[in-house]
Amino acid sequence: MIHYFRLIALSIAVMTMTLLIASCAQEQPGDKTRRIAFVFKVDGLLYSEVCKQGAEQAAKDLGIRVDYLAPDKAEVGKQIAIIEQLIAEKADAIIVSPNDADAIVPVIAKAMDAGIKVFTWDSDAPKSQRIFYVAAADxxxxxxxxxxxxxxxxxxxxxxxxxxxxxxxxxxxxxxxxxxxxxxxxxxxxxxxxxxxxxxxxxxxxxxxxxxxxxxxxxxxxxxxxxxxxxxxxxxxxxxxxxxxxxxxxxxxxxxxxxxxxxxxxxxxxxWDPAKLTAFTARAVNDYLDGKQPTDGAEVEGVGKITYKNGVLLIPGATITKNNVDQFDF
Amino acid sequence: MRRALRDARELPAVVLLVAAALWLLLSKPSFRSPGNLAVVGQDAGMLGLMACGETLVILTGGIDLSVASALAMSACLCGALIMAGTPWPAAAIAAIGLGLLAGWVNGALVTWRRLPPILVTLATLLLFRGITNILTGAAPYNLLPEAYKAIGRGGWPMLALVVVASVLSIGIGRSRFGRHLVASGGNESAARLSGIGVPSVLRRAYALSGMLAASAGLLMAAANGNAQWTLADGWELDVIAAVVIGGVRLTGGQGSVFGATVGALIIVILRNALFLSGVPTEQYGLVTGGVIVAAALSERWRSTAADRR
The missing domain is CATH 3.40.50.2300 (Response regulator)
Known part of the structure; x- marks a missing residue:
């Protein structure tokens, strides 16, 4: 019986180690690459997984480093810790979907003071110094x-x-x-x-x-x-x-x-397509870092007509019925 | 006669259930509509299966907090296998096997170095659900064949509960395992001294609990046409509430699977009655909480009455 137990304990240990190594082994591109980081509300939602695919696609398309980070619990404190870490690592831009619109305000100010451009997407923090908020409809x-x-x-x-x-x-x-x-x-x-x-x-x-x-x-x-x-x-x-x-x-x-x-x-x-929303956000932020502001009413390829007013950047939502559902693979 | 009635731990629950059911059947046409009775039976069947397994563990003096997580893990395995092309009965058997294994791991951790059951199963509550979340990538398994979905519909979940509860009730009374199970929870050192292999009894109790949770998971995924890692999130508290309302002593040794089944029916029927009466959902907890307090008080009354004898 003890042997069986050791075997199980060992396999659990091996699984844990594999997960830890896998999560640490993300590649680290050279220092010169522009780095933007998404900070989502919580890890493990299908919605979040789809956003992450959009972030990965944007990294490929834009040729920059795009990180996609999320705490294991939907707590603003854990998001603040992640942002503190990004400030220390001198990321170029941070895009956050805050768990608490008010509690996130000070750390956004701290990042902006440190010269890091901060944006929100998916959920906003209207009282903060974030540069703009990207969402699909409201x-x-x-x-x-x-x-x-x-x-x-x-x-x-x-x-x-x-x-x-x-x-x-x-x-x-x-x-x-x-x-x-x-x-x-x-x-x-x-x-x-x-x-x-x-x-x-x-x-x-x-x-x-x-x-x-x-x-x-x-x-x-x-x-x-x-x-x-x-x-x-x-x-x-x-x-x-x-x-x-x-x-x-x-x-x-x-x-x-x-x-x-x-x-x-x-x-x-x-x-809306969360992957498209996230990829579009990465593109808009990358443009902003290049000195290009979003334009209200612009027609964006693959996204549609965007609106940009009072720091809120909206992309159109979509109506999904049985006729077009197969076009959406998430 | 009076003594026999007082000793029937399930009595308050049975009285409450019969009274509630009669009142609803007579006064609420929406309650007795076939569609409504079907969902009540389905919810109670799934909750009751978990409560039966939980009862076995609680009878030994332990507790299993991981049932709802084991349910989700097993249901997702079943869904994943079906969508990979496995015939559904084979996928269902594999899922029940996984539930058994999950329960056995609980039992092994509890008996090895005698770790506290509440701690072990709190850990596996998090581990089972976490593993399911990671391995499924949070994706739903929802392209399931009609033949499989049918087992969660109509009266099948209730029938499963009736069969399982009957088999376990007879089994606990008549088998050696059943007597050892109750003895381990009543007085563990006495059980050890009289030669009962307590660790093996415990492992089997936890394994059965995991297996029954997996069975409930199969039915729940079928009923919803969807197996996903969030399935039955938080249901472990309803399961424990059902067991306690059914008159099972939380410290072990006394109570029955029949009582837990009645407890599960009470929880589901009361919620359904509140819903049909237009009571907002935020008030449901007040009623279930009140029933649990009443169950605890009647337990206290019973034990002081027993001391006086």
């Missing part, structure tokens, strides 16, 4: 777009259930605000109260959607603010054999929703 607008698409599908009348993840998530609450704002325009639409908060848990999201349709059988649409919800509601509608009778719009990754879009259980998604 959080409220995404909610408005989801609500408008759903309202159009259901001809502006009937009961609609709003579904979200956690009650404290700032960006989700902004999506919900946008939805409320847009639905208010349609006299015929009533919002079911209370809204569903499913804690981003697939199983809860699905069973709550089924229960919602028992509680209010006349629901004609779901507006989903968090990414597990649209596929989970799609699964619920599939199991209840109500495909085509209920509109479902939301914000989710195509890979998680593709089969439901194709079956018609989910009507469509409003979103």
């Amino acid at each position: 959080d409220v607008q995404i909610g408005v777009d989801i609500a408008d698409a759903l309202a159009k599908q259901i001809n502006g009348k009937g009961k609609v259930q709003i579904v979200s993840g956690g009650r404290g998530a700032a960006n989700l609450n902004l999506h919900v605000t946008g939805m409320e704002k847009a639905f208010a325009k349609y006299r015929g639409i009533t919002l079911v109260k209370p809204y569903i908060y499913n804690d981003d848990d697939n199983q809860k999201a699905r069973s709550m959607a089924v229960a919602a349709l028992q509680k209010d059988p006349d629901i004609v649409g779901f507006a989903c603010a968090n990414s597990p919800s649209a596929p989970a509601v799609g699964e619920a509608i599939t199991s209840l054999k109500k495909i085509g009778k209920i509109g479902v719009w939301g914000l989710a990754l195509p890979s998680e929703t593709r089969s439901y879009l194709k079956s018609g259980a989910v009507s469509g998604l409003m979103l």
Whole structure:
């Protein structure tokens, strides 16, 4: 028995070592190369993995060093530590998606004082000295777009259930605000109260959607603010054999929703390509370091028409339906 | 008769469950609709399977915090194998094997140098989920065949729970392993002295817990049409709540798989009732918390009543 145990302990140790070595073994290009670093909220989300691919693509395209860093927990303190390290290493630019818009302000000031250009992307820190913020549409607008698409599908009348993840998530609450704002325009639409908060848990999201349709059988649409919800509601509608009778719009990754879009259980998604957003951010920052400011209204190849106002640089989002979902490989 | 009733640890839970179910069936048409009963059965089936495994571990005086992480790890293995072309029954068996292995690792760590179970399984809670996150790259496995997805639908999860709970209930009462399991948790040194191989009993209890968590994971991934590393994140607390509400003594030695099953049904049915009544989700914790306090108080009452005899 002891032998087995040693074997297991040994294999665990070997695995740990391999992971450590693999994570340390990133190549270190020469000192002359321009270096920009992305600091995301937390490691290990599919969204983050896709952003990272965009950063890697940008490094190749621009011929500069692009680092993609993220703490193991979504804590602003850990992001501050990463930025402190980047200041010490004299990176050329830092692009952060802060976990806390206020707590990040001092370390951004410190980096700017040290001559490092700081930007935000994905999430902003409006009170900081960051040079500009890059995002795809804005959080409220995404909610408005989801609500408008759903309202159009259901001809502006009937009961609609709003579904979200956690009650404290700032960006989700902004999506919900946008939805409320847009639905208010349609006299015929009533919002079911209370809204569903499913804690981003697939199983809860699905069973709550089924229960919602028992509680209010006349629901004609779901507006989903968090990414597990649209596929989970799609699964619920599939199991209840109500495909085509209920509109479902939301914000989710195509890979998680593709089969439901194709079956018609989910009507469509409003979103952006996180890889494209990240690659575009790297390009805009690289241009800025070269002395080129972004131009409002410019047509950017592969991205579309950008807007640049008051330090906020927006790229257009995309509507994804069964017709174009296969173009998105994330 | 009165004594027998007082000694039935599951009694308060059964009374609560029957009362709640009757009230809901009679007063809420939305509760008894087939679609709703199906999701209640599915949620309770998955939670109940984990609670049955947890009960085995808690009966030995231990605790298994890693069940939900073992669930996600096994479900992801199943999803990955299916999407790599493995027939789903083979993938399911491999996933159950991984759950068994994960549980066995817990048991081995607990018995080797007698490490505290809460510490060991807290570590594996983080390790199993972390490994799953890293190895899957957070990607979902969601192109699953209909034949596999069907096992998570309808009444299958509930049926699985009924079968497992019945087999375990009979097994614990009649098998040598079952008697040793209860004896190890009741009084470990007495169990050792009477020649019970306590370490091997413990390892088997943890292995069974991992295996049942994996089974719940197979059903959950099938029901959602998606295996992903975040599956059942945080469910270990619901599992422990179900076990405690079902009258299982948290320090070991007393309680039953039947009680834990009733506990799981209570948690799921109460939540469903609150949802159907339009109670906002942020208030659910108050109700579950209240039921746990009530369960703890009834346990206290029972033990003082027993002391007085």
